[in-house]
Amino acid sequence: MIRALLASLCLLAVPAVAAAAKPPVVVEFYTAQGCAACAEANTFVNGLADRPGVVALTFAVDYWDYLGWEDTFALPEFAERQKAYLAPLSLREPYTPQLVINGASEVSAVEPEKVETLLDAAARSQAPAPDIQFIGPRRVDVGSGPVPRGGAEVWLIRYDPKPQEVVVRRGENRGQTLEQRNVVREIVRLGQWRGRPTAYAAPEAKEEGLETLLIVQTPEGGRILAAKPKTTQLAKPQTASR
16 A cells, blocks of 8 residues: 555656746736836736746836836836837837746736736646756756757846845836836847757856846747746845935
């Protein structure tokens, strides 16, 4: 009876291991500290940041800076990345607060029921993905796998896992303290991937304490084929203001 019990426990453990190895769903949150609707969306996305099987990334954009508050985390390349999704997702113009899920679907971040539906669909529809391995601090290996026509691109994203409290002094959110999670600090294209095992050199991080996510994605705002995080230890919250 003991042998039978141990065998059954082993069988039960197999699905759990397989589930843990499944690539996470990547959620890109396009937001701005000067966008009034984004304040509510921040709270919802902060919850996604703690959800197993999901990597929620905050991309701060700068095109609302003219409203009176310059976003403290915005970089021009983040807005360019968002614009790349316009044609594939049949959008006329970028907006905030927007969520892009696995590069394949999008929804407003203030519509949680629709977000949950898309997250469930993304988790169920994930295709076989190439294996990703971090080899030391400066190398990443992507294995073999099916690749769409035109190949794919390998991107390295570094983000701050610490909650960031930002005191907004001007603009539509004047007087509010916004808490933002997983704020992206840099994104680097490492090269092309054509379905064969390939090694890539990873640049040194510009800041300490950042976490790293590697994604394999079809070009020009296409779907994400594979993703793997490389985690680091969390630190205490920081407060930023101007």
